[in-house]
Amino acid sequence: MNEGESRVDVTRENEGTGAMTEEPTTADHDDAVAGGDVPAPAVVLELDRLNVFYGDFHAVRDVSLPIHEHEITALIGPSGCGKSTVLRCFNRMNDLIETARVEGAVNYHGVDLYAPDIDPVQVRRHIGMVFQKPNPFPKSIYDNIAYGPRIGGFSGNLDDLVEESLTRAALFDEVKDKLQESAFALSGGQQQRLCIARAIATSPDVVLMDEPCSALDPIATLRIEELMQELKDDYTIVIVTHNMQQAARVSDRTAFFNVQVGETGQRTGHLVEYDETGKIFTNPGERATEEYITGRFG
């Protein structure tokens, strides 16, 4: 891919920083310590005291959180605690919302994505996104996949890239005879895999997924979970999910968010606990986490 080189540049420049920033972050928050003795993989993305506002509404307060390379990080928490809001900060999708304002830093290989000279368009070519509801374009299956590479100025063999992306998304066999047909003719689960294929066709570094299975049946869900496991060898994945079992099944680390109701009645989300998934689900450090994962609220 043509942006491959620039990505390597960004990475190389900040390799050291990424590994260094990891320690202070986890140490800063004694209630959110990433346990375990195995050295964690390099940090790709890192939130540093992130605050998000929608107009006057303080939606998310002081979230600091590292995302490790080639891992699946799950964001869980009750509805309205700001999971989507946080996720959308990773690739500056919040820029699309007129009222949204972000404070703090989102470091990508040590570069603050909210620095003034950063182009969100470039950011999103490195950090792709899959949405809650499958949202294929009203175009053919082929053109859906080819869209990202085309606008990115891809100069290689588009047919091969489309086939490869669909194969990686475990969809190729089902659609290989109807690549020119409308993507709307696919089932919901197929559409979501198409959206995943579309996201990886631009060869991103990180893939963000906002409840990618919530519109799907259990079998389609399982397929997407398997897919995530396969994709994590090549990508770093951050997933928002409402489904506790899903988080436990697929993720390596889990961040639990909760809502705090302020004096003015504002429901502000914050990070309660962040740790290896096994630890969060077997031995959470916080009472709220335990109550949430055992289904006592949320």
Place this chain on the structure above:
Amino acid sequence: MALTDTSPQTMDLTGDPKRLAREARVRRVFLAASVISIVVSVAIILSLVGEAWNFLTKIELGDLNENGWFPRRGRFQILALIVHTLVISAIAMAVAAPLGLGAAIYLSEYARPNVRRVLKPSLEVLAGIPSVVLGFFALTFITPNVVKNLFSSASQSNFLAAGIAVGVLIVPLVASVSEDAMRAVPTAMREASYGLGAKRWHTSLRVVVPAAISGIVAAMILAVSRAIGETMIVALAAGTNGIMTLSPLDGGLTMTGAMAQLAIGSDQVAGAVAAFQSLFFVGLVLFFMTFALNVLSERVVRRFRNKY
């Protein structure tokens, strides 16, 4: 009403007769309204058809192929009127399609809400300019200052000036119908595009416009039909030449222009064979053209309607 005499303990599920009667009256009022409008339309069409038939029986069919449109002299070359109408409509669309679509894309995809709050009403003001004003504007401003500056050979009354003015007239129509179609495209579609690293113009032109294409095409067709039917501008600025010409720098009668002339009476001669009735014939042709266009736009919308 068989249950009205049931004992008080039984639930009475029958309607209050008064309410039912009122309901029925209201229904009849609305029915009458719709029937009257249909009857009026049918009556208009029938009278058009009747008079047009009268006209056709009074003339030789060959008169429709005579050179030029000169009703007083028994020359009824309807083709000349149609060609002139199409020339003006083409010029108008050449102005209105890019401007209207551009404005729609800007309003729907680029403008911040407060900018849109100012711009959209201004567009509607443009839509509210009486066409007689635009016709006068074409004659006294566009022709001398624009057309004659560019092409000194242009006649005083010319299709170019009239077409530009008609274009200005229909820009708001193109813009507002296209913008509605584009704003109906779900945000999820835009997010998908931005999420793939698309710039705004990519998203606008490659995702939103194709997704809204049925509405946009319908807007264009409606605009053509509006341009074909526009009368005042062409009556003022396109001239009265009845000889068929394709040159935008010449002037000439369009279908509506010819009808206006006949209706005003400047071409009406007592006892002239069929001259006055030709108005209805032209009207009928015009009606079929705009009717066909409206049906076409309906079809387009239904055929290509996206489920998203």
